[in-house]
Amino acid sequence: MKFVPTAIGYLRSDVSGIRQEWDETQIRSLASRLGYNLTKTVAFSAKTDDPVAQLVALARKMNADAVIAPGLTHFGGAIPRELDRITAVITVGPDTV
Template sequence: MRYKPTALGYLRTDVSGIGQLWDESQIRRLAARLGYDFADMVVYDPVSRRPPLARLRAQTTRLDAEAVIVPSPEHFEGGKVPEALIQQIDVITVHPEETYARWYAPPLRDLPSTGADGA
């Protein structure tokens, strides 16, 4: 049996508006295309008055998720993906399609030469 990493979806109802079902389907579609096992959709409604990321962070921990997929950065406060969330889990946006990874390794061309190749 092959392991598939788990992903969650996250969106804000006030940002998605009437396009919420479309946003949810785009999240699920991207998760499938990237090879994730889609586990849950965390929907934040500002009427609830709970901290917007509290349930998302709890779900990522509970489900041992590798990534959270959102329609766009606008679904986060200030339109920016929170650094604290990126430190916990990879964040992938549908539009524009970008990945904010927990771990960053610089491209090999940026590393200093060791002289092993004769240069």
């Protein structure tokens, strides 16, 4: 039996704006190309209380091998250390400002 690593998609709906559907498609596509089983995609907003802590808790609960996000802006510009300590963090592409 072949091991298939699992991934969680992550984005901030306030960062994606009208591109949210496209960002979700990009996450799914990259997960597939890299050989991950994308088990869930979470979309938090600016109103979400401590989104990084919630994402870390979810990654631990699901034992995710990776978190895939559209870009670093969805993390506030840098990969959170607490997330990087427990799983791989992959971005679809470089952020453009």
